[in-house]
Amino acid sequence: EPEVTQTPSHQVTQMGQEVILRxxxxxxxxxxxxxxxxxxxKVEFLVSFYNNEISEKSEIFDDQFSVExxxxxxxxxxxxxxxxxxxxxxFCASTRYRAKNIxxxxxxxxxxxx
Amino acid sequence: TQLLEQSPQFLSIQEGENLTVYCNSSSxxxxxxxxxxxxxxxxxxxxxxxxxxxxxKLKRLTFQFGDARKDSSxxxxxxxxxxxxxxxxxxxxxxxxxxxxxxxxxxLQVKP
Numbered sequence: 001e002p003e004v005t006q007t008p009s010h011q012v013t014q015m016g017q018e019v020i021l022r023x024x025x026x027x028x029x030x031x032x033x034x035x036x037x038x039x040x041x042k043v044e045f046l047v048s049f050y051n052n053e054i055s056e057k058s059e060i061f062d063d064q065f066s067v068e069x070x071x072x073x074x075x076x077x078x079x080x081x082x083x084x085x086x087x088x089x090x091f092c093a094s095t096r097y098r099a100k101n102i103x104x105x106x107x108x109x110x111x112x113x114x
Numbered sequence: 115t116q117l118l119e120q121s122p123q124f125l126s127i128q129e130g131e132n133l134t135v136y137c138n139s140s141s142x143x144x145x146x147x148x149x150x151x152x153x154x155x156x157x158x159x160x161x162x163x164x165x166x167x168x169x170x171k172l173k174r175l176t177f178q179f180g181d182a183r184k185d186s187s188x189x190x191x192x193x194x195x196x197x198x199x200x201x202x203x204x205x206x207x208x209x210x211x212x213x214x215x216x217x218x219x220x221x222l223q224v225k226p
Contacts (some may be wrong), residue, residue: 035214043157043202044216048211055212056209091156091157093214104159106156107155107156108154
């Protein structure tokens with residue numbers, strides 16, 4: 001069964017460093033998302049991406065964050081200068097159809113900012 | 115702002131009991147999804163409900179979407195220890211970008 005894969009599973013970084021979280025969505029999917037989940041809190045939407053551009057972004061997704069689909073298979077989330085409060089699980093999701101969509105989630109990357 | 119309130123947050127029951135988890139909002143969602151999430155993993159889709167009043171069954175799990183598409187419930191019949199886990203509801207936001215709004219989650223423990 002096709003799945004969304006995310007790497008690395010765990011990323012430890014120092015505050016102020018740049019990190020890139022990688023995702024390989026399901027191959028025929030067209031819509032891509034990043035969500036995050038701070039420990040003990042609900043899953044929060046970060047950004048949606050379609051046709052090589054951002055469709056919508058949340059207040060969390062400030063100018064320290066960026067997304068890219070550089071080669072037609074990978075979908076990356078970059079945090080330019082990490083803060084302690086960026087520590088969370090980051091989930092990538094993809095779907096083929098936008099309306100009444102079924103989003104498939106990756107296993108997540110645990111980001112720990114020290 | 116569209117919000118989803120999920121209740122209860124924690125539920126501990128004995129094997130064989132029935133339970134219901136609720137997901138409520140004052141906003142209309144175009145669809146609502148239920149996920150199950152295991153520790154250290156991403157949410158795994160259980161079901162999507164789309165039409166007001168829709169009822170879907172998945173073995174011992176029954177999902178219902180409210181007539182006004184503002185609320186949903188998950189009912190588990192004769193719970194088993196294998197049902198233990200975190201259950202999440204998520205509504206598709208009216209922005210039509212596919213954005214999902216998640217509830218807080220319900221941690222279910224079924225004791226043998």
